[in-house]
Amino acid sequence: xxxxxxxxxxxxxxxxxxxxxxxxxxxxxxxxxxxxxxxxxxxxxxxxxxxxxxxxxxxxxxxxxxxxxxxxxxxxxxxxxxxxxxxxxxxxxxxxxxxxxxxxxxxxxxxxxxxxxxxxxxxxxxxxxxxxxxxxxxxxxxxxxxxxxxxxxxxxxxxxxxxxxxxxxxxxxxxxxxxxxxxxxxxxxxxxxxxxxxxxxxxxxxxxxxxxxxxxxxxxxxxxxxxxxxxxxxxxxxxxxxxxxxxxxxxxxxxxxxxxxxxxxxxxxxxxxxxxxxxxxxxxxxxxxxxxxxxxxxxxxxxxxxxxxxxxxxxxxxxxxxxxxxxxxxxxxxxxxxxxxxxxxxxxxxxxxxxxxxx
Ligand code: PMP
Numbered sequence: 560x561x562x563x564x565x566x567x568x569x570x571x572x573x574x575x576x577x578x579x580x581x582x583x584x585x586x587x588x589x590x591x592x593x594x595x596x597x598x599x600x601x602x603x604x605x606x607x608x609x610x611x612x613x614x615x616x617x618x619x620x621x622x623x624x625x626x627x628x629x630x631x632x633x634x635x636x637x638x639x640x641x642x643x644x645x646x647x648x649x650x651x652x653x654x655x656x657x658x659x660x661x662x663x664x665x666x667x668x669x670x671x672x673x674x675x676x677x678x679x680x681x682x683x684x685x686x687x688x689x690x691x692x693x694x695x696x697x698x699x700x701x702x703x704x705x706x707x708x709x710x711x712x713x714x715x716x717x718x719x720x721x722x723x724x725x726x727x728x729x730x731x732x733x734x735x736x737x738x739x740x741x742x743x744x745x746x747x748x749x750x751x752x753x754x755x756x757x758x759x760x761x762x763x764x765x766x767x768x769x770x771x772x773x774x775x776x777x778x779x780x781x782x783x784x785x786x787x788x789x790x791x792x793x794x795x796x797x798x799x800x801x802x803x804x805x806x807x808x809x810x811x812x813x814x815x816x817x818x819x820x821x822x823x824x825x826x827x828x829x830x831x832x833x834x835x836x837x838x839x840x841x842x843x844x845x846x847x848x849x850x851x852x853x854x855x856x857x858x859x860x861x862x863x864x865x866x867x868x869x870x871x872x873x874x875x876x877x878x879x880x881x882x883x884x885x886x887x888x889x890x891x892x893x894x895x896x897x898x899x900x901x902x903x904x905x906x907x908x909x910x911x912x913x914x915x916x917x918x
Contacts, residue, residue: 574683574684574686575683575684577683578680578683578684579676579679579680581676581677581680582676583596584596584888584890585883585888587888590886591883591886591887591888592886592887592888592902592903592905592906592909592910593888593900593902593906594866594887594888594889594890594899594900594901594902594906594907594910595888595889595890595900596788596890596900597723597753597783597864597865597866597898597900598782598783598786598788598900599783599784599785599786599788599837599841599865600841600902600903600906601786601837602786603786603787603821604786604824604825604830604833604834606824606827606829606830607787607821607824607825607830609824610820610821610823610824611790611817611820611821613820614816614817614819614820614821615817617816618815618816618817620816621812621816622812622814622815622816622819623816623819624811624812625806626646626814626819626822627641628819628823629646629792629814629819629822629823630644630645630646630794632822632823632826632827633646633794633822633826635826636826637766637796638766639766639796640799642799642802642803643796643797643798643799643802644794644795644796644802645794645795645797645802645805645806645809646792646793646794646813646814646822647793647794647795647809647810647813647814648791648792648793648810648813648814648815648818649780649782649791649792649793650750650752650778650779650780650782650793650794650795651677651681651793652791652793652809652810652813653778653793653794653795653805653809654677654681654748654750654778655681655684655685656795656805656806656808656809656810657715657746657748657776657778657795657805658681658682658684658685658687658715659685659808660801660804660805660807660808661714661715661746661804662682662685662686662687662714662715663686663714664686665686665687665688665712666686666687666688666712666713666714666715667687667688667689667690667710667712667713667714667715668682668685668687668688668689668690668713668714668715668716668717669690669691669692669705669708669709669713669715669716669717670682670689670690670691670692670716670717670719671691671692671693671694671700671701671705671717671718671719671722672691672692672693672694673694673724673725673892673895673896674694674700674717674719674722674723674724675719675723675750675752676892678717678719679691687714687715688712690708690710690713692704692705692708694722694725697727697858697860697861698722698725698726698727698860698861698868698870699722699725699727699729699860700718700719700720700722700727700729702718702729702733702734702736702737703737705718705737706737706740706741709741709742709745713741713742713745714745714746715745715746715747715748716741716745716746716747716748717748717750718734718737718747718748718749718750719750719752720734720749720750720751720762720763721753721756721757721862721863721864723752723753723864723866723898724866724868724890724892724896724898725860725862725868725896726860726861726862726863726864726866726867726868727860727861727862727863728757728759728761728762728763728863729762729763730761730762730763731761731762731763731764731768732761734749734763734768735763735768738768738772738774738775741774743774744774745774746774746775746776746801747772747774747775747776748775748776748777748778749763749765749768749769749775749776749777749778750778751765751777751778751779752778752779752780752782752783752793753783753784753863753864753865754779754784755783755784755785755834755835755838756783756784756838756841756842756845756863756864756865757863757864758842758863759861759863762863765777765796766796769796769797769798773798773801775797776795776796776797776801776805777795777796777797778793778794778795779793779794779795779796780792780793780794781793781822781825783865784834784837784838784865785825785834786834786837787818787821787822787825790815790817790818790821790822791814791815791818792814792818792819792821792822841865841901844901844904844907845862845865845867845901847907848867848899848901848907848910848911849862849867851911852867852869852911852914855911855914855915855918856918857869857914857918858870865900865901866898866899866900866901867898867899867901868896868897868898868899869896869897869899869914870895870896871895871896871897871917872894872895872896873894874917875891875892875893875894875895875896875897876891876893876894878891878897878913878917879891879897881913882910882913885909885913886909887906887909887910887913889910
């Protein structure tokens, strides 16, 4: 045990000492409705559970280092070659590896704000310098402003579509104009964590974008639509040379054996059909919640993900605490707004009842 009065003289890297905290959604106790982490409210699919159970007896062995079968299943699913797929311990880990593969100390990483709260952390850990570009008042990425923020020092631009936590997608035409205007040696990450919930016709076809712009990396996950957040499986799609670089920086054995087997099962036809049905129901719930909020008089951005955004400003923290006391866990960003995931009908109803009292 360390004596409490022993001073620690090992310095942390300046960038690490200054990191903002990643605040996870509260874990529910008892009967609370958990609408704080954009999770899938449906329980794991039977075929996925069976795969985890049969893999459990094998965990005395290391997993397949390169998750070959899982990579092949993802490649087949998206229609790319296996050398264009890199998996990791959630897409958040994959994004770490992407930046570690290309960012030199002090290189600039441009990203929207507010957006996914891991972006500033991952940028700083990789030794990059964050350049943030405000989203518009209606929660959209301002791609012209992001293009204008690119300098000679820019190495990476992060494009979150749909944007977490505000919800809108980047229109395909805007992304095309943006990509045409940035240097080919700037890596553009298109983070599609919520892809399967997108219904807007103007949304980009990221694989087509990737084919035409080899400086693009597409980031996806099994955490949201596939409902495997607790297993941690995410992936990047990239040109083979970039994919190899991302693989080189990845944690050895970074996707555990249970996660590999579950991920493979989740990508088989029967599970895919069930997943699609669940996503369809969640999309219908999203429409219902959004319309009910607008009916109550809220201005809700055009969300294409499994959450809605309320720009509550200074009221955010107080109302999130009130919601928690009423058994509804939401995700507040103090002084800015509240992100509320789409959950079970009863959970969404509980949130809508609260929102009505806040008008
Ligand atoms: N990107 C975005 C935009 C997200 O919202 C999230 C999850 N909050 C992730 C990536 C990471 O998801 P995971 O690590 O579970 O794949």
